[in-house]
Amino acid sequence: MSLIATDLTLTRGGLPVLTGLSFRLDPGEALILRGPNGAGKTTLLRTLAGLQPPLSGEIEGAEDRIAYAGHADGLKSMLTVTENLAFWASVFGTRDIAPALEAFRLGPLAQRLAGTLSAGQKRRLGLARLLVTGRPIWALDEPTVSLDRDAVALFAAAVRQHLSQGGSALMATHIDLGLEARLLDISPYRARPGTRAGASDEAFL
Amino acid sequence: MIALLLRDLRLAFRAGGGFGLGLAFFLIVVTLVPFAVGPQSSLLGTIAPGILWLGALLACLLSLDRLLALDQEDGSLDLLLTAPLPLEAVVSLKALAHWLTTGLPLVLAAPFLGVLLNLPGPGYLWLCLSLALGTPALSVIGTFGAALTVGVKRGGLLLSLLVLPLYVPSLIFGAEVARRGAAGQPLETPLLMLAGITCGTIALMPFASAAVLRLGLR
Numbered sequence: 001m002s003l004i005a006t007d008l009t010l011t012r013g014g015l016p017v018l019t020g021l022s023f024r025l026d027p028g029e030a031l032i033l034r035g036p037n038g039a040g041k042t043t044l045l046r047t048l049a050g051l052q053p054p055l056s057g058e059i060e061g062a063e064d065r066i067a068y069a070g071h072a073d074g075l076k077s078m079l080t081v082t083e084n085l086a087f088w089a090s091v092f093g094t095r096d097i098a099p100a101l102e103a104f105r106l107g108p109l110a111q112r113l114a115g116t117l118s119a120g121q122k123r124r125l126g127l128a129r130l131l132v133t134g135r136p137i138w139a140l141d142e143p144t145v146s147l148d149r150d151a152v153a154l155f156a157a158a159v160r161q162h163l164s165q166g167g168s169a170l171m172a173t174h175i176d177l178g179l180e181a182r183l184l185d186i187s188p189y190r191a192r193p194g195t196r197a198g199a200s201d202e203a204f205l
Numbered sequence: 206m207i208a209l210l211l212r213d214l215r216l217a218f219r220a221g222g223g224f225g226l227g228l229a230f231f232l233i234v235v236t237l238v239p240f241a242v243g244p245q246s247s248l249l250g251t252i253a254p255g256i257l258w259l260g261a262l263l264a265c266l267l268s269l270d271r272l273l274a275l276d277q278e279d280g281s282l283d284l285l286l287t288a289p290l291p292l293e294a295v296v297s298l299k300a301l302a303h304w305l306t307t308g309l310p311l312v313l314a315a316p317f318l319g320v321l322l323n324l325p326g327p328g329y330l331w332l333c334l335s336l337a338l339g340t341p342a343l344s345v346i347g348t349f350g351a352a353l354t355v356g357v358k359r360g361g362l363l364l365s366l367l368v369l370p371l372y373v374p375s376l377i378f379g380a381e382v383a384r385r386g387a388a389g390q391p392l393e394t395p396l397l398m399l400a401g402i403t404c405g406t407i408a409l410m411p412f413a414s415a416a417v418l419r420l421g422l423r
Contacts, residue, residue, distance in 0.1 A: 046283075049287045050286070050287060051283055051286055051287065051422060051423075052422075052423040053423075064289055066287065067287070068283070068284065068287045070280055070283055071280070072278075072279055072280025072281075072283070073279070073280060074279055074280040074281035074283065074284040075279060075281070076212070076216055076279065076281065077279075078216055078219040078220060078221065078222065079212070079215065079216065079219075083212075083215070086208075087208055087209075087212045088284070088288075090208035091208055091209065091285070091288045091289075091290060092288060092289065093289065129284075
């Protein structure tokens with residue numbers, strides 16, 4: 001089942017940022033979002049993940065199928081690496097966290113408190129969470145921030161394996177992961193300043 | 206779902222988790238009262254039910270601002286929203302975890318503090334019962350307040366201002382049960398009202414909390 005977005009208009013802070021955006025993401029495919037700061041990459045990913053509704057347009061095939069990883073990793077610093085992963089695994093109804101630990105070489109850190117990890121190690125743990133969700137579509141917002149070169153390679157391998165198993169990935173990233181990926185430049189879809197398009201929910205806040 | 210409850214309980218008991226904070230606050234407030242009003246034991250016995258209820262209510266308030274704000278800060282609230290758990294269940298479990306780590310210890314500690322305030326003998330049972338019936342409502346209403354202020358930086362004070370008026374019905378009937386119990390008067394009416402308020406808030410508030418949370422996180 002593909003993810004199909006049709007004629008999306010998205011808002012951030014009550015103002016439209018993107019308009020008229022349509023794209024399709026098929027199983028086994030990776031799509032890399034490009035666009036300058038403020039173009040709406042994060043807004044698009046959050047909307048697809050269901051964290052905010054689009055102002056107009058339709059999204060098909062996203063419900064309960066997206067694993068979202070944003071800027072924050074969602075880790076509890078007073079829980080160990082294993083406890084953090086096991087929590088997300090049981091929330092998403094999966095059991096086995098060993099492959100996720102292995103894919104991001106977290107084995108030696110398994111009993112450490114997440115709060116004592118370095119920024120890059122936390123990021124690896126945050127990305128390992130994607131594997132335990134068991135969801136087919138990954139929506140990733142700058143996934144390689146604070147990763148070193150080896151960790152980026154681990155991440156690229158994890159994405160490649162996910163794609164080979166019929167999953168798909170949508171990423172906002174500026175570094176080349178060496179993946180066979182389509183580019184989606186969202187800057188042409190930028191909403192013109194002044195178009196309010198009925199985005200008036202700020203009036204109530 | 207049980208995983209979320211277990212995680213919250215585990216976090217509460219780890220360093221910095223805030224377990225015992227409410228209990229210690231309750232203890233201190235109740236200990237300060239005899240210093241403030243003087244040692245006349247008849248006066249203390251009269252005001253004991255009200256003071257104990259007020260102390261428990263303020264102690265419940267103390268740990269509310271971390272209920273959802275911590276999850277929002279580290280990003281796990283966003284991730285929970287994308288998880289296959291209904292948001293209503295998430296906020297109910299959060300409220301349950303709050304009650305287990307804050308409300309329940311207060312219920313268990315109240316009789317010992319009743320001694321400090323010279324609470325009359327028949328009052329102990331009714332004090333505990335009224336707190337056990339009333340504090341779940343405080344946690345559930347407090348979760349609603351926490352959901353309202355989740356996006357607000359340093360929203361603790363705003364949270365207190367929003368939540369305290371909503372605590373009034375529970376306080377009136379809870380303290381009334383304890384007072385009538387201590388005085389040996391009939392107390393069915395306030396007891397039923399207190400239980401009704403708690404049942405009503407447990408049934409309805411999670412929907413309100415989930416709705417404001419969805420709006421607030423846009």
